[in-house]
Amino acid sequence: MKTWYVVVSILLFCSAYFSVFALAKSSKTFSAGVIAQEQHFPIKELKLGNYARCTVISAQKEDAFYSACYLKREQKSNWIAESAGARCEIKCESYADSNGNISEHYFTTLK
Structure with missing residues (x-):
């Protein structure tokens, strides 16, 4: 045992x-x-401003794989749109005013 x-x-x-x-x-x-993907198109920035919400409405891309639209939110709700080989249409909504009205603003980035 x-x-x-x-x-x-x-x-x-x-x-x-x-x-x-x-x-x-x-x-x-x-x-x-992480293997970084090659950058085929230069990134162009567009400062949008101080908004409650921003969304990409449409994107006309030059290339299906390498073109893109990005939205970034910085401090204090400052929005920045980045486009790489794409024409991006963006809608931003402002904060409600004293009457509760919300205004919409439209932006377009360049290719």
Whole structure:
């Protein structure tokens, strides 16, 4: 019975050793990263201003894979539109005034 415990203990020790060894080896050889996509079109920025909400209404893209429209919101609700090889139409809504009216403003970025 005592030999049985010794054999099981040795097997557990060996399996734990090889598990740790394999984990250590795999973490040394594994590397991950993001491969950046090539930029085919220059990015053009258009500062939109201080609005409650902005949305892209339409985008006329030169290329299906490399053209894009982006909207970024900076601090204090300042919006910036970025276009790369696309003509973007953007609608922004202002904050409600004292009467509860919301005005809409339309912008178009250049290709």
